[in-house]
Each structure stands twice: as structure tokens, then as C-alpha cells.
Amino acid sequence: MMLAHSGRGLLLSLKLTGGDRRAGLCILAGSPPSCVLRPVVTTGTALAAADVERLTEWRNRYRSAFLTEFTATNERTERWLRETVGPSDQRILFMLDDLEGRTFGYMGLAQINWDTHSGEADAVVRGLEAPPGTMRVALRTMLLWAESQLGLTTLRVRVRSDNPAVAFYRRVGFVESHQIPLRQQRQGTELHWIEDASADSGVVGLVYMNWQPNSEC
Ligand SMILES: CC(C)(COP(=O)(O)OP(=O)(O)OC[C@H]1O[C@@H](n2cnc3c(N)ncnc32)[C@H](O)[C@@H]1OP(=O)(O)O)[C@@H](O)C(=O)NCCC(=O)NCCS
Incomplete structure (x- = not known):
């Protein structure tokens, strides 16, 4: 049986030693494999400028998919990676590479409670x-890895109700548990979506979904 603390140790060591496809630890997804989950290493020179640029560009493209809407810059992304993602034992971020090494996306785990x-x-x-289905396979692999290697028994996702990704998450095996209304709060140039049970439930909500995979997912 997996001990919680060995899961934490694995997470931390992967964040220090993963990342290099030639020598680091990566996770293969799919059978036969269709892509690789490559941990983002944020220390020293290991953080790749190209990954920072991709994360910035793609975060900006899908600004309205997130609870904080802002214009990302490479500097801000790098600071987030080095100061928030890197040192935390509650997070890990993976770049998604195809088998030719082309990076096509990213995904992570957060809010880990050991x-x-x-x-x-x-x-x-x-x-x-x-190729269609690649994101589903990659996400399912990350979740199975989190279960089997990190010992996480409860995995969820939270997604804005106006995001078509709700259907994607259902397809991956997430089931909606509840929804909380969101209200907007402006802070300078940023737009924050805050959970507020008293807000109008007819507008945008935050959908909580638990991972309950069946054999088809
Ligand atoms: C959500 C996202 C990652 C899905 O990527 P994708 O490449 O479409 O995913 P896949 O091809 O692996 O799709 C897997 C399954 O989900 C379904 N699916 C994906 N998007 C869907 C949508 N908008 N509506 C209905 N079904 C959808 C696919 O049809 C597929 O079903 P199938 O396996 O039965 O064919 C992608 O659309 C994206 O990056 N969105 C912008 C960022 C975002 O909103 N992320 C979520 C933040 S919470």
C-alpha cells in the first residue's frame, strides 16, 4: 500500500529531477504510448524558456477558462513557476510532448492534501x-498516476460552468457533485471570479466534479 509520505517524496523528487526527456523521469501516456507527461522543473537553468513562452501564450489564449483573468507575460509566468509551483509540495505541472518531442499542451495537479x-x-x-482523444488519455494517465504513485484517493476538478471543457471532463470520468455561483470582482486590470453562494445562480457557476472513472473512460 502506498504511504502518503512516499507519495510526497516522489512528487518532490520528480519536480527536481524530471523534465529532461533524455535522462529525466517522464510519464508515458496511452497504450501504445501517444504522448509523454514531462514534469516542469523550475530550479536554476532547468526551467526552459520555451516552456515559459508556451505557458504564457496558451494561458492568454484561454484567459476566460480560468478563475483569474489577466494578461500573462513571460516574466509573470516564470515567477509563478519558480515561486508558486516549484517550491510547493501541493502542486506539480507537466508539459505534454508527443512522441517526436513536440510540446502541444500542459496539465497539472494542485491543492494536494497529503x-x-x-x-x-x-x-x-x-x-x-x-490527435483526438490525446488530452483524455493524458489526463487519465495523470490521474491514475496520482492514485497509484502518489496515493491520492480523491481527485476532483473545478471548472467554470460556461466552459465547454465540462463535457470533456465528463468524458474523462468526472461526475458533477455540486455547483457554486460565481461573482466577478475587478482588481485593477484583473478580473477575479469569486465563489458566492448568495450570487445569482443563473449566471456563471463553478462546477465541482469528482473523478469516478468507469471502464470506458
Ligand atoms: C478542454 C480541452 C483540454 C480538451 O481537449 P481536446 O483535445 O478536445 O480533448 P480530446 O480530443 O482528448 O477529447 C476527449 C473527449 O472529450 C470530448 N470533448 C472535448 N471537448 C469537448 C467539448 N467542447 N464538448 C463536448 N465534448 C468534448 C471529445 O469529444 C472526446 O470524446 P471522445 O473520447 O468520446 O471522442 C481543450 O479544449 C482545451 O485546451 N480547452 C481550453 C482550455 C480549457 O478550458 N481548459 C480547462 C480549464 S478548467
Whole structure:
């Protein structure tokens, strides 16, 4: 049986040593494999400028898919990676590479709680064309890995109700548990979507979905 603390150790070591497809630890997705989940290493020179640029460009393209809407810059993305993602034992981010090494997307785990063995899929984005179903296979692989290798028994995703990705998550095996209304709050140039149970439930909500895969997913 997987111990919670060994899962945490694995997560932290992967974030330090993964990343290099030639020598690092990556996760193969699909059978036969169709893509590779490559951990983003944020320390020193290991952080690739090309990945920072991709993350920035694709985050801006899908601005309205997230709870904080802002214009990303490479500087801000790099700071987020080095200061928020890198040092945290509650997060990991993967770039998605095809078998030729072309990076076409990213996805991660966040809000990991080692005491309750829970976490959530976060920042799931396809930035370039990929064969249909590749994102589903990659996400399912990441979730299975989180279960079997990190020991996480409860995995969820939260997605805005106005995002067509709700149907994608259903297809991956997530089931809606509840929805909380969102209200907008402007902070300078940023738009924040805040959970507010008293807000008009007819507008945009945050859909909570739990991963309950069946054999078809
Ligand atoms: C959500 C996203 C990752 C899906 O990527 P994708 O390349 O379409 O995913 P796949 O091809 O692997 O699709 C897997 C399944 O989901 C279904 N699906 C994907 N998008 C769908 C949509 N908008 N409506 C209905 N079904 C959808 C596909 O039909 C497919 O079903 P199938 O396996 O029965 O054929 C992509 O649309 C994206 O990057 N969106 C912008 C970023 C975003 O909103 N991310 C979520 C933030 S919470």
C-alpha cells in the first residue's frame, strides 16, 4: 500500500529531477504510448524558456477558462513557476510532448492534501493540434498516476460552468457533485471570479466534479 509520505517524496523528487526527456523521469501516456507527461522543473537553468513562452501564450489564449483573468507575460509566468509551483509540495505541472518531442499542451495537479489523500486536476490546456482523444488519455494517465504513485484517493476538478471543457471532463470520468455561483470582482486590470453562494445562480457557476472513472473512460 502506498504511504502518503512516499507519495510526497516522489512528487518532490520528480519536480527536481524530471523534465529532461533524455535522462529525466517522464510519464508515458496511452497504450501504445501517444504522448509523454514531462514534469516542469523550475530550479536554476532547468526551467526552459520555451516552456515559459508556451505557458504564457496558451494561458492568454484561454484567459476566460480560468478563475483569474489577466494578461500573462513571460516574466509573470516564470515567477509563478519558480515561486508558486516549484517550491510547493501541493502542486506539480507537466508539459505534454508527443512522441517526436513536440510540446502541444500542459496539465497539472494542485491543492494536494497529503492528510486527506486528495487533490485536483488543474491547468488542463491543449495549445496545439493533437490527435483526438490525446488530452483524455493524458489526463487519465495523470490521474491514475496520482492514485497509484502518489496515493491520492480523491481527485476532483473545478471548472467554470460556461466552459465547454465540462463535457470533456465528463468524458474523462468526472461526475458533477455540486455547483457554486460565481461573482466577478475587478482588481485593477484583473478580473477575479469569486465563489458566492448568495450570487445569482443563473449566471456563471463553478462546477465541482469528482473523478469516478468507469471502464470506458
Ligand atoms: C478542454 C480541452 C483540454 C480538451 O481537449 P481536446 O483535445 O478536445 O480533448 P480530446 O480530443 O482528448 O477529447 C476527449 C473527449 O472529450 C470530448 N470533448 C472535448 N471537448 C469537448 C467539448 N467542447 N464538448 C463536448 N465534448 C468534448 C471529445 O469529444 C472526446 O470524446 P471522445 O473520447 O468520446 O471522442 C481543450 O479544449 C482545451 O485546451 N480547452 C481550453 C482550455 C480549457 O478550458 N481548459 C480547462 C480549464 S478548467
